[in-house]
Each structure stands twice: as structure tokens, then as C-alpha cells.
Ligand SMILES: *[C@@H]1O[C@H](CO)[C@@H](O)[C@H](O)[C@H]1NC(C)=O
Ligand SMILES: *[C@@H]1O[C@H](CO)[C@@H](O)[C@H](O)[C@H]1NC(C)=O
């Protein structure tokens with residue numbers, strides 16, 4: 001009987017599409033409700049291969065497979081490093097500046113503890129950001145070449161937690177997916193991390209690691225970014241490559257939400273202009 005349950009537990013994550021990956025490596029809106037590819041300025045490795053920009057968010061699109069990766073079964077990164085091959089004009093590499101807050105969108109893939117729909121017990125165990133020491137992909141997730149630069153927290157989960165905890169956003173960790181109930185599989189969640197002030201400017205490989213549940217291997221996404229010492233230098237690079245130089249904004253700063261509805265405009269001066 002015990003064996004039967006153990007097998008069932010191993011089989012379930014596959015059925016529930018237990019995967020996720022970082023879709024964009026420099027997104028303009030933190031804590032947003034819906035994905036908009038126009039807000040993405042930088043892409044992970046092989047974004048074109050996985051149809052991340054023009055495909056349906058979170059879905060397996062056309063001829064592609066999903067950009068998910070289990071680094072204990074395979075290499076740390078889904079695709080080996082090859083900057084000329086994996087970045088292009090449609091899916092360019094991100095550029096960061098020291099101290100920048102970077103927003104990372106990812107699909108929910110059913111893993112949110114929500115009181116308004118589904119279960120309350122979806123675990124969230126670890127959400128980390130690393131930078132790679134050197135130019136070579138590390139062998140494994142436990143490599144000493146992976147330098148942790150941010151712990152993005154974990155989301156609350158559990159039967160005993162009140163509804164308001166489970167249905168209030170933003171949340172820390174993976175489950176910051178405000179529109180989860182509308183599309184538990186493909187709704188967008190966002191994280192943010194800060195580029196460390198003491199990083200050496202230049203090109204670096206960044207690695208995201210998510211442990212959904214300690215009994216399931218971690219997930220990773222790898223990408224490169226050019227790191228500049230100042231925002232002015234980063235902006236010059238984005239301008240030269242036709243990209244926005246705006247800093248990421250927060251969804252809740254630009255929208256006024258009342259009872260779960262967007263009641264815009266927030267800014268009374270905008271209202272004045274509109275009403276004359
Ligand atoms: C599949 O590809 C076609 C054309 O190549 C495109 O128009 C369509 O949007 C794609 N569908 C998805 C789900 O990516
Ligand atoms: C890292 O993990 C691999 C197996 O995945 C193991 O062989 C190796 O000894 C580990 N290295 C360290 C430093 O823990």
C-alpha cells in the first residue's frame with residue numbers, strides 16, 4: 001500500500017504539468033496581472049526556439065517544447081551557452097545596471113495556493129537567483145560557481161491559513177500570480193530581484209532556481225545579461241538597440257484597485273486633463 005502511494009505521488013506532478021520557467025529577463029511591470037510581450041526588453045537563452053515572445057504565455061507553442069529544466073536529470077541549463085545562437089533582434093539579451101530592480105515573469109502552471117479556487121496546499125519551497133562565476137556553465141545546481149544574489153522568498157500555503165492571506169497579492173515567492181483563478185495553468189506570476197552593487201560590469205550568466213517541493217527536483221532557467229555600472233550607460237545601450245529606458249513600474253502604483261476591479265485613473269491631475 002505504501003509503495004502504491006509513493007508511485008502515485010511520483011506520477012502526479014507530471015500529470016499536473018509541474019513545470020515553470022522565466023519567460024522574460026527584464027520586464028517593465030512588477031506585480032502585473034496579465035502578460036504583454038511589448039513590456040519585455042530581454043529574453044532568456046533560446047527564447048525564439050521556445051516561442052516565448054510570439055507564442056501563448058506559458059503554453060507549449062507550435063513546433064516548440066517548453067522551456068522547463070530539471071538540472072539534476074540534465075545539465076544545469078536547458079541549452080548550452082552560445083550567445084550568438086540564442087539571442088537575436090526579436091529576442092535580445094537583457095542589459096542591467098548595478099542596483100537595478102529586475103522583474104521576471106513566469107507561468108503559474110497550477111502551483112498556487114489560493115482560497116478562491118483550487119487547493120490551499122500548493123507548496124512553495126525556495127526561489128533563488130544566482131550569477132555564474134566565470135564564462136562557463138556550471139556542471140550542476142550545487143556548483144560553487146553559482147553565487148547566490150537574491151532570495152526571493154516563499155509564498156504562504158496551508159489549509160490552516162485564512163482566505164485573506166491566500167487570496168491577497170502581491171505575495172513573496174513563486175505564487176505571486178494575481179489572476180491565477182482565471183487560468184491556473186498559464187496565468188502570469190512575477191518576481192523581482194536586485195542587481196548587486198558590487199558586481200563586476202560586463203556580461204554575466206544569471207540562473208533562476210525554483211524548488212516547488214523538496215521531493216521534486218529544482219527547476220532552472222539560464223540567461224545572459226550585459227551589466228553596466230550606471231543607468232546612463234545601460235540606457236545608452238537600450239536606446240542604441242531600440243528599447244525603452246524606463247525603470248520597471250509597479251502595477252499597484254499605476255492602478256487603483258477597489259474590490260478587485262481597476263478603478264483608473266489613480267492620479268487626479270490625469271483626471272483633470274481628461275475631463276477638461
Ligand atoms: C503557430 O504558428 C503560426 C504561424 O507560424 C502563428 O500564427 C500562431 O500564432 C502560432 N500559434 C501559437 C500558439 O504560437
Ligand atoms: C553535486 O551533486 C552531484 C550529483 O548531482 C554529486 O555527484 C556531487 O558530489 C555534488 N557536489 C557537491 C560539491 O556537493
Ligand SMILES: *[C@@H]1O[C@H](CO)[C@@H](O)[C@H](O)[C@H]1NC(C)=O
Pocket residue numbers: 030031151152153170172173191192193250
Ligand atoms: C521585490 O521582491 C522582494 C523579494 O521577494 C519582495 O520582498 C518585495 O516585496 C518585492 N517588491 C515589490 C515592489 O513587489
